[in-house]
Amino acid sequence: MKRHQAPSDRYQESTSGRSPGDSLNEAASEHHDVSRRSVLRGAGAASAGIGLGVTTTPATAAQHASRPSAAAPPRQGETMIGVPFERRSTVRVAMIGLGNRGAAMLDLYLAVPGVAVVALCDPVKAKAERAAAKVAAAGQPAPAVYVHGEDDYAQLLQRGDVDFAHVATPWDSHFEIAKSALLNGVHVGVECPLALQLDQLWELVDLSERTRRHCVQLENCCYGRNEMRVLRMAHAGKFGDLLHGAGAYNHDLRAMMFDPAYYEGPWRRLWHTRLRGDLYPNHGFGPVANYMDLNRGDRAVSIVSVGTPSLGLAQYRAAHMPAGDPSWKETYIGSDRTISLVETAKGRVIRLEHDVSTPHPYSRINSLAGTKGLFEDYPERIYLESDHHDDAWGDFSTYAEWDHWLWKEHAHPPGTHGGMDYMLVFRLTQCMRLGLVPDFDVYDAATWTAPVPLSHLSIKQRGLPQEIPDFTRGEWKKPRPGMDSAKPAEA
Known part of the structure; x- marks a missing residue:
């Protein structure tokens, strides 16, 4: 099977018929101050260096990264581990952010049965109108459109008829929008990363527990065909006792980051002026965490990071950008790798x-090794002691019998990234329709995102190990199901 290469559009930028219940009243009052903040930042705000929440400089990022050495804050609600979605016949979805990523994911929601797109939000009116036309062309009622300023998402989330909000906006807005969704009683899924500092991750964990709403990382790579096959093989013991794995986001994004139209301004490039660490760990971390059952019998306890000098973006700018371009005012500190x-x-x-600043082929590495053999991706290859000999790699395509039931039922899914995006949308909305526990939860989202601030702090402190918080507050010791889900009896 030929491995797909991620296209250049990766990434840019709830209960049916209910209003928030009594358990949300206190939280809703807290929402008033949050809802008026401008977080769907455009090119102008990014150029001015604003719209960054608290994490505006490496110094403040390091300051907020210091929390994991302290004990977990007291639990305010009850764990969300094992909590199912409320069953519903139709999942009513709102899309917040309609850039390259949001527009592509909208197509998939429209392709899945039992989903109604009821609301759209983007400060660029033309994008929202194009998205609304797609919804109508799919035969659904015209969605409500929210285009009145960068914080109009707050009005959308107060509608009372949204079951799930999909957030596909610039990174610095993820925390505020997810927080607003939870405070309004809406389940929320956030594109990577979940948030940018540890206190924000803790707050989303606490809010999910208080409001009894799920907050999930929309990690599509966990649903890749290879990833799901390796997951099932690992859980069946084909690799023996697991020892080590690897994941990455190594993707040459220099041309896109300097294209003012592609990312609608410099917001993604500007993060390389603020943080030195791994800005995008989720694609690599999520699948390996699933293989190893992190938060389900094991957990990540510490991270140590090193980083190269930051040279790639400056050299690309010198070769390709005119002297008067605004990027010449930027000083890059983010490690090239x-x-x-x-x-x-x-x-x-x-x-x-993590490396998005130098020339190299796309790779997420995606490897797993144990006492009986290993798998490595890019290119895909396998070596099992029981099947292979003489230092010769085996053909991974011969292990198709281990494909997850999702891939057996949807062998040729539509959409981008080799079908993993469709699998994510299909499975998420299936869990919501059937009232199932989601494949991953807010604890996974927080764990997979924690390397963003912690890798920065470790590099800043010359490789000093950093403690990764136990976002589950001890619940990780209990084995439980995850991505390796059984096919539901009622499909």
Whole structure:
């Protein structure tokens, strides 16, 4: 099977018929101050260096990254582990952010049965109108459109008829929008990363527990065909006792980051002027965390990171950007390549890499090794002691029998990224329609995002290990289902 290459559009930028219940009243009053903040930042705000929430400089990022050494804050609600969605016949979805990523994901929601897109939000009116036309062309009622300023998402989330909000906006807005959704009683899914500092991750964990609404990372790579096959093989013991794995986001984004139209301004490039660590760990971390059952019998306990000098973006600018371009005012500090080692409670090791600033082929590495063999991706290859000999890699395509039931039922899914995006949308909305526990939860989202601030702090402190918080507050010790889900009896 030929491995797909991620296209250049990756990434840019709830209960049926209910209003928030009594349990949300106190939280809703807290929402008043949040809802008026401008968080769907455009090119002008990014150029001015605003719209960054609290994490505006490496110094403040490091300051907020210091929290994991302290004990977990007291739990305000009850755990969301094992909590199912409320069953519903139709999942009513709102799309917040309609850039390249949001527009592509909208197509998939329209392709899945039992989903109604009821509301759209983007400060660029033309984008919202194009998206609304897609909804109408799919035979659905015209959605409500929210285009009146950068904080109009707050009005959308107060509608009372949205079951799930999909957030596909610039990173600095993710926390505020997710927080607003939870405070309004709406389940929310957030594109990577979930948030940018540890206190924000803790707040979303606490809010999910208080409001009894799920907050999930929309990690599509967990639903890749290879990833799901390796997951099932790992859980069946084909690799023996698991020892180590690796994941990455190594993707040459220089041309896109300097294209003012592609990312609607410099917001993504500007993060390379603020943080030195791994800005995008989720694609690599999520699948390996699933293989190793992190938060389900094991957990990530510490991370140590190193980073190269920051040279790639400045050299690309010198070669391609005219002297008067605003980018010449920027000073890049983000390491061209970061390498992090995560240790788990069981002593396993996960290597994470991030590099979007130098020329190289796309790779998420995606490897897993144990006492009986290993798998490595890009290109895909396998070596199992029981099947292979003489130092010769085996053909991974011969292990199709281990495909997850999702891939057996949807062998040729529509959409981008080799079908993993469709699998994510299909499975998420299936869980909501049937009242199932989601495949991953807010604790996974927080864990997979924690390397963003922690890798920065480790690099800043010359490789000093950083403690990864236990967002589950001890619940990780209990084995439980995750991505390796059984096919529901009622499809």
